[in-house]
Amino acid sequence: MRIGELARRSGVSERSLRYYETQDLLRSERTPGGQRQYGEWAVDRVIRIQALYAAGLNSRKIAHLLPCMRDADGAPSEIATSQLVDELSAERTRIDALIADLVRSRDILDEVIETASAVRD
Incomplete structure (x- = not known):
């Protein structure tokens, strides 16, 4: 193509x-x-x-x-090296931390939305 x-x-x-x-x-x-x-x-x-x-x-x-x-x-x-596996594992750990941070941020936003919604009602 x-x-x-x-x-x-x-x-x-x-x-x-x-x-x-x-x-x-x-x-x-x-x-x-x-x-x-x-x-x-x-x-x-x-x-x-x-x-x-x-x-x-x-x-x-x-x-x-x-x-x-x-x-x-x-x-x-067959060409993956142990160094590459270590690097990728570190990247995965970094991404997991970002996901956890995003989940915490979403939870805080949910609380704020819930509180703000209760005030409006």
Whole structure:
């Protein structure tokens, strides 16, 4: 598929897809005319990249992590190192802490909303 189709299907701008290529997060084949061509696998790859960015990982960590994720055929990658596992565990702990903070914030807001609603009634 061409870059416009990948952008449409993944919900990511063409500019972002080009950036992903410069960061070695995504690869494309080139037609004789120089247009980018992607396989079906690229849609899932881009969605994963977006999820990892949303989790707070930077492009360097994502580039390091992506080859360790399951391949398109579902087979686990063999290249994960113990250092990578440690880094990812630390990232997961960081995300868990953020989630806990968000839950506490939501609980406080719920209390304020409940109190404010009681005053209005």
